[in-house]
Amino acid sequence: MKGSFLKNHKMKKPLKYSRALWIFALLTFFVFSCNQSADNSSDQSKNKIDTSNKNTASQTEEKTISYDSIVKVSIVNQDVESYILDIDKSIINWYCVIHTGYTKFKEGKVQLVDGDIVGGDFEICMDSINDVDIDYQLMKEVLVNTLKSEDFFDIKKFPLAYFDLVRVKKNSDNTYEVVGNLTVKNVTNQIRFNSNIHYQDSLILVESERFPINRTKWGITIYSENFEQTDKSFLFTDLVEIQIFLQFQTSSLL
Secondary structure, eight states, rough: OOOOOOSSSOOOOOOOOHHHHHHHHHHHHHHHHTTTTTOOOOOTTSSSSSOOOOOOOSSSSSOOOOOOOOOOOOOOOOEEEEEEEOTSOOOEEEEETTEEEEEEEEEEEEEEETTTTEEEEEEEEEEEEEESOOOSSHHHHHHHHHHHHHHHTTTTTTTTEEEEEEEEEEEESSSEEEEEEEEEEEEEEEEHHHHHHHHTTTTEEEEOOOOOGGGGGGGTTOOTTTTOOOOGOOOSSSSEEEEEOOOEEEEGGG
16 A cells, blocks of 8 residues: 655635535534534444543544554465455444544455464445434535545545555454554555454454544645644544454355
């Protein structure tokens, strides 16, 4: 995967009148919601949004960690066993303070050598992005359509995002550090996070911690205080938290 941090912020094209109405409606949410504390009162199943604040990082600071160079794993061992992602039972949950939602996978797989995960790659369907906390359907559509627009993920031009697994390092019995390259809008940055990984007969179950990523590193700079020169009431956080749930089954069963 290839990419780099965004170095120069380009001025956006003037918004058409109709688009301006959509953006204005969206900002009604963000002015009040993305500067408040998250509501973490409900517990939900793994394939739904978990709004607990377990492992939640600060919304104003990223973790101070070192990053490896961006590489693609090359597996030369011939005795490789593949496990295929069950896309119906796998999900990426996202959290923007009080707003929560999810994105689904198009496909994915991991490779194992001697029972250890040594590689993997995933395609993320950006058109599947959705919100789960807004009850009013019209405003929910405003938010979702805006996230899919050119100003955010531009799904018409970039319908897929990609994650390539670089390394899985064991920390304790079931806890592992996962390092990989995330590509969004043709920009690649490395991310790392801890996950619980359980091996159950022909299945592999993965539940990541809830961890932050900085959207501006993938070129999503709209309404960022570090890029926008405008009224601060129109700005919201650069950090978005995500949590990943994965289920794999051995390809021999397919």
